[in-house]
Structure formats: structure tokens, C-alpha cells
Amino acid sequence: MLYSEKVMDHFQNPRNLGKMENADGIGEVGNAKCGDIMKMYIKVDDGIITDVKFNTFGCGSAIATSSMATEMIKGKSVEDALELSNKAVVEALDGLPTHKIHCSVLAEEAVKAAVKDYYDKNNISYDPALFAEGECPHCHE
């Protein structure tokens, strides 16, 4: 089978799907490879992500990885959320077909963009290198 049971589960029953009113950070990113887009909302309390929501015009793999990513960052500090790699999300889903790995990058980037927005809105200083654009360090795409 092409997709793992976990991928199918998160695709068919995405966790934390939807919009969030009064989000503390919103990240919107696009996938250069396919044109799909993803929006991620985070609620932050005392540096801890207490709630996450996402919306996507993306494929099934983008939905599954974002759903898993929201579960992985909920309850974590914003710093920990920045450490989340698309690779870790893919592993948590028991893998993705190689040609779908780029879809998981959308989830990682959306989380980072949401944290950056939170930092910007709250005048929290950070190292811009954390959000440097360019080649994805994980998948080199």
C-alpha cells in the first residue's frame, strides 16, 4: 500500500482543522513545487502553544502532515515548535512516498511562519537565520 494507515487516518480525520479567531500567530505558506497553500494558526500562552488550527488548499499528504504537525506542537513551547522538522512529521506518520515528501515541507514551514508572526506581533527578538528562506535543509528541495 502506498500510504501508511496513519497517513490515511490523518487525511480522513484531520486533527485541528479549521480557522482560529484571535490567533496569536498566523503563518501562510505556499509550496513552490505544486502551488498548494497552507495556513496555520497558533494560540500562545506564556510561551506555550495552547491551541493550533490549520487550513489548507493542499493534497492529502499536505493535510495528513499538517494534522500530525499540529498534534506534535500542541502543548510545546514556541522554541520547541521551531525545531519540528518535516522529517520528524513524516516519521511520525510512518513515512510518505518519496514523491510526496515535498508536501510535508508545507507543514513545517507553516509552523515556522506562525511562530515568526507571533514573535513579530509581540516584539520578541529572534535570530533571523531561524527563518532564512532557501533550500530546505531537510529534503534539499
Ligand code: FES
Ligand atoms: Fe502540493 Fe502535496 S502536492 S502539497
